[in-house]
Amino acid sequence: MDVLSRNNVVITGRGDGPVLMLANGFGCDQNMWRLVTPELARHFKIVQFDHVGTGQSDVSAWSEERYSALDAYAEDILEICHELDLGPLVLVGHSVSAVFAVLAAAWEPGLFEKLILLTPSPRYIDDAGYRGGFSAEDIDELLESLDSNYLGWSESLAPVVMGNPERPELAEELSNSFCRIDPAIARVFARATFLSDNRADLGRVSVPTRVIDVAQDVIAPREVGQFVHESIPGSELVTLDAVGHCPQLSAPAATTEAIAGFAARDG
Amino acid sequence: MMPGADHAEQGPPQQQRTADGNGAQERAGYWGLPEDDPEDLYENAPCGYLSTRMDGRIVKANRTLLDWLGRSHDEVVGRMRFADLLTVGGKIYHETHFAPLVHLQHEVSGIALELRTADGTRLPVLVTSVVKTDSSGQPQLIRTTVNSARDRRAYEAELLRSREKAELEREHSQRLVSTLQQTLVPPALASPRGMEVTAHYHVASPDEVSGDFYDLFPLGKDAWGLFVGDVCGKGAPAAVLTSLARYTLRAAAVYNPDPVAVLTNLNTVLNTADHEHDPRFCTVLFGVLKPEDDGFAITLASGGHPDALLLRHSGSAEYIPTPGGQLIGVLAAPDVATTSVHLSPGDTLLLYTDGLTEAHTASDSGDRYGDEALLGYADVLAPCTASDVVSAITQLLDAFGEGLVDDTAVLALGVPARN
Numbered sequence: 001m002d003v004l005s006r007n008n009v010v011i012t013g014r015g016d017g018p019v020l021m022l023a024n025g026f027g028c029d030q031n032m033w034r035l036v037t038p039e040l041a042r043h044f045k046i047v048q049f050d051h052v053g054t055g056q057s058d059v060s061a062w063s064e065e066r067y068s069a070l071d072a073y074a075e076d077i078l079e080i081c082h083e084l085d086l087g088p089l090v091l092v093g094h095s096v097s098a099v100f101a102v103l104a105a106a107w108e109p110g111l112f113e114k115l116i117l118l119t120p121s122p123r124y125i126d127d128a129g130y131r132g133g134f135s136a137e138d139i140d141e142l143l144e145s146l147d148s149n150y151l152g153w154s155e156s157l158a159p160v161v162m163g164n165p166e167r168p169e170l171a172e173e174l175s176n177s178f179c180r181i182d183p184a185i186a187r188v189f190a191r192a193t194f195l196s197d198n199r200a201d202l203g204r205v206s207v208p209t210r211v212i213d214v215a216q217d218v219i220a221p222r223e224v225g226q227f228v229h230e231s232i233p234g235s236e237l238v239t240l241d242a243v244g245h246c247p248q249l250s251a252p253a254a255t256t257e258a259i260a261g262f263a264a265r266d267g
Numbered sequence: 268m269m270p271g272a273d274h275a276e277q278g279p280p281q282q283q284r285t286a287d288g289n290g291a292q293e294r295a296g297y298w299g300l301p302e303d304d305p306e307d308l309y310e311n312a313p314c315g316y317l318s319t320r321m322d323g324r325i326v327k328a329n330r331t332l333l334d335w336l337g338r339s340h341d342e343v344v345g346r347m348r349f350a351d352l353l354t355v356g357g358k359i360y361h362e363t364h365f366a367p368l369v370h371l372q373h374e375v376s377g378i379a380l381e382l383r384t385a386d387g388t389r390l391p392v393l394v395t396s397v398v399k400t401d402s403s404g405q406p407q408l409i410r411t412t413v414n415s416a417r418d419r420r421a422y423e424a425e426l427l428r429s430r431e432k433a434e435l436e437r438e439h440s441q442r443l444v445s446t447l448q449q450t451l452v453p454p455a456l457a458s459p460r461g462m463e464v465t466a467h468y469h470v471a472s473p474d475e476v477s478g479d480f481y482d483l484f485p486l487g488k489d490a491w492g493l494f495v496g497d498v499c500g501k502g503a504p505a506a507v508l509t510s511l512a513r514y515t516l517r518a519a520a521v522y523n524p525d526p527v528a529v530l531t532n533l534n535t536v537l538n539t540a541d542h543e544h545d546p547r548f549c550t551v552l553f554g555v556l557k558p559e560d561d562g563f564a565i566t567l568a569s570g571g572h573p574d575a576l577l578l579r580h581s582g583s584a585e586y587i588p589t590p591g592g593q594l595i596g597v598l599a600a601p602d603v604a605t606t607s608v609h610l611s612p613g614d615t616l617l618l619y620t621d622g623l624t625e626a627h628t629a630s631d632s633g634d635r636y637g638d639e640a641l642l643g644y645a646d647v648l649a650p651c652t653a654s655d656v657v658s659a660i661t662q663l664l665d666a667f668g669e670g671l672v673d674d675t676a677v678l679a680l681g682v683p684a685r686n
Contacts, residue, residue, distance in 0.1 A: 027363030034371060095363070138355040145356030145381075179364050194359075216322075218350055219362050243322035243348070245362040249370040250322060 003083045007049040007076060008056040011084075013041035018113075019086045020044040020263055023077065025095020025119075025245075026193050028179040029055025032094065035252035036259065043260060047089070049080060051097075053185040068188050070096070070196050074103035081111045088113040090263040095119055095219070095245060096193045098228075099201070106204035115209040116259055119245050120228050121220040122198040130199070131223045139194045146187045202231035209235040210262040212247070212255070219245040236262075315392070315413030321406050323348040323366065332413055337385035349411065354381040354389055365396075369409055373398035379416060391420035441473045448476055451509045452676070456483045459491050459556060462563060463683055465657040469664045469675040471622065477674035478505035478549070479620045480513050484520075489558055492520040492529075495618040495678050496551030496572065508547055511536065516553065526553045526568030530595055530603045534570070537596030548596030552589075552618055562611045562682045568603050570595035573621050573638075576645050578656060580613025580684060584645035586638070587616070613650050613684035622675030623660065626667040636667070653681030 003009075010030065013020075020040060024032040030048040040046055051073055053062035066072045077100055081089065091112050093101030098120030105112045124132045125139055134142075181189070209232050213225025222239065229237035238258050242251035309316060315332030319325050328343050336343065336352065343352075350361045357380040368375045376395040384390055396411040448470065458464040466481055478498030486492045494516050498508040512533060519532035530553055537547045550572035556565050567575060569592035578584045587608050593601035610616060626636045645651075648659055657679050664675055 025363070027360075028367050031371065032367055134355065141354065142356040142359055145354070179368050190359075217362075218358055243324075244366055246367055246370075249367055 003079045006052060006058045006061045007080055009047065009049045009080055009084070011045065011047050012037065013044050013046035015045060017044040018263065019047060019089035020259070021047040021081070021089050021091045023049070023091065023093045023097035023100060024051070025097045026189060027181070032246065033248055036248045036256045039256045040260060043264060045086070047080070047084065047086070052076060053189065054181050059182070062185060064188050068192055070099055070192050070198070071103060073097070074100040074107070077101070077104045078108055078111065090114045090116065092116040092118060092259055093120070094248065095121070099196065099198045102198065102201050102205055105207050106201055109206050112207050114263060115205065115207055116212065116262055117209065117228060118212045118255070119214055119217055119220045119225075119247065120211060121224045122202055122228060123196070124194050124219070130227065131221065133219065133221045133224065134194070142194060143187075143191060146183070146190050199231065202228060203233065205232045210258070211235055211237045212240060212258045213237070214240050214242045214244065214247050216243040217245050317349065317411040317413060319349050319409045319411065321409065323350055325349060326408070335384065335390055335415070336382060352382050354383050357381050369396050369398060373400070373406070382413070391416040393419070444474060444476050447506055451476070451480055451506060451513070453482050457485055457491070458483070459558070459563070461558065461682065463653040463681040465653040465679050467657050467661050467677045469622070469661065469671070469677070471671050471674050475501050476503065476506045477501050478509045479622065479674045479676035480509045481618070481676045481678045482513060482517065483678070484517060486520055486524050486555065490524065491556040492517070492524060492553070493556060493678065493680070494551055494553045495620060495676055496549050497620040497676075498549040499546055504545055508549065512549055512551070516551070520553075524555055526555055526566055526605055527603045529553050530568050530570045534595045534598075534601055538599060548594045551595055556680070559609060562609060562614065564607065564609055565616065566605060566607045568592070568605045570601060570603055573619065573624065576617040576619075576641065577608065578615045578617065578645050578649035578651050580611060580650045582649050584642060584649045586642065610680070610682045612682050615651055615653050615656055615679055615681035617645065617656055617660070618678045619660070620674070620676045622671065622673035623664065623677070625673060626664070627670035627672065628667070650684065652683070653679035656681075
């Protein structure tokens with residue numbers, strides 16, 4: 001299967017606009033950007049995709065061997081960029097995808113004009129002189145809960161979604177599937193994500209970068225945003241007055257502005 | 268009424284529905300039952316109720332939920348967010364899945380989460396959230412019901428344990444089956460000098476022992492005995508019968524190597540055993556191999572077994588028929604058919620069990636692979652060494668995939684070609 005089908009690459013927006021690639025984080029799929037794309041699409045050509053193992057990606061391309069390290073996801077981003085051959089683009093990485101963006105830009109800086117890192121975290125577990133937001137025990141508890149098939153992760157307990165007459169734009173097949181993930185894949189993804197330590201990779205980023213964090217985010221607290229900003233040479237930091245790890249959903253207007261304001265700016 | 272809380276949701280729900288519609292209320296009145304107090308219905312409902320702003324901040328929580336949490340109204344309402352009530356695993360699920368679903372779909376139901384109570388214990392719950400919008404469709408609030416799922420979680424844990432136990436047992440059973448199967452085929456074949464011998468045992472199911480068997484062994488100076496056979500049935504009875512057939516054949520061949528005598532002795536053993544409730548019979552092809560001229564002479568006796576297939580050095584293939592041979596173990600005195608053939612340099616003799624020809628082919632459902640197709644396949648292969656023909660047959664068996672319903676044993680005897 002070719003790269004574009006494998007990752008369910010979808011291109012929308014303004015045909016002659018600068019290219020903006022949106023990479024969603026842990027959980028759900030490219031529909032995470034649903035509330036920000038209408039406005040962004042007026043100015044940019046938008047490239048979206050699903051990570052292998054999630055959304056409408058080719059699940060048969062997923063293997064535990066390959067996808068138990070975050071590098072594989074960064075390699076997939078590079079493959080998509082090469083295949084599309086749209087020239088240097090602005091890559092927006094949300095949550096763990098911010099780490100994929102950092103790795104991809106460190107390996108092949110020529111492919112990226114700018115990076116925008118939305119609620120990034122290079123390391124979730126607290127460490128000497130570093131506050132990541134979670135203790136090692138916290139993460140063990142999370143991984144244990146995944147191993148036990150408890151919590152919402154179990155596929156059979158995946159949300160049953162009713163028709164929503166007030167929101168007809170949400171097609172039924174979308175609402176039934178876009179946050180589902182095979183618990184076996186979720187386990188491997190969670191282990192790779194929450195045990196990773198990519199702090200050292202931040203210093204390898206050489207393209208202009210904007211870090212966007214959120215005033216109240218239990219997954220990536222403000223110290224983490226500050227750390228990412230200080231570790232990436234020449235980067236800038238914008239803090240949104242919002243709550244939650246997914247500001248593209250909880251504060252779509254402010255998020256759109258923070259993305260577009262940097263992506264469209266010269267230099 | 269709610270210190271520190273926004274005035275987003277005022278008062279308890281005013282409307283109630285009864286399970287069977289309006290008529291029920293009238294009947295309740297008629298029977299003189301007290302009308303349920305809405306305030307009390309909300310506060311002391313059998314489930315937890317929670318209202319939050321769109322950012323998750325709690326603006327209302329009922330008594331049931333606060334009791335479960337072991338927390339006071341003022342500790343929770345206006346101060347905490349829904350995610351704050353959850354365990355770490357639940358928090359991350361909430362932030363990465365639950366909240367996105369609520370924002371995009373305005374409704375999420377039946378999600379398993381765990382509450383962290385004031386004293387640190389975990390309370391398994393099932394959570395349903397619905398967004399309340401204003402008249403213009405703008406989201407105002409998230410209303411959430413929280414149902415205790417302690418019993419259900421215990422039940423799930425029990426199911427999980429049962430599944431793990433079943434998986435362990437299955438692994439154990441497969442190990443036993445594969446070990447047993449290994450004992451039914453020889454660990455190594457004693458190849459006569461000047462002959463290349465290759466065998467393959469193809470397992471159709473890792474869960475069940477099948478009754479195919481083969482062997483090749485010396486019979487004194489310059490003579491070798493060999494056989495390929497297939498007992499009726501599967502599983503443990505087939506394994507017992509296979510073992511009996513193999514050892515009887517070897518012992519009978521040492522006593523009197525004449526192929527007809529060997530199969531007659533096997534028939535006597537199988538036929539005299541008590542088999543009223545447990546039919547005991549098999550098909551078997553027994554041969555005696557002797558060096559002759561520049562190759563080997565082989566005499567074959569068949570008890571109802573598929574014919575051997577000869578791949579000639581000249582490039583053609585043909586069956587070596589033994590018509591009329593009857594099943595071993597059913598009749599008191601079965602007919603045993605014999606034939607003799609000379610194997611020249613470059614010739615390869617293939618013996619096999621019927622799992623091969625009875626495999627369902629992928630293309631036409633219900634159709635068996637069959638003798639004709641096998642002959643055509645061998646005709647294309649010939650001339651062919653013993654190891655090459657076995658590897659070709661192995662590929663063929665692999666290609667049948669699900670169509671292969673029975674185990675297959677293959678034994679090839681080849682006289683190397685002269686350069």
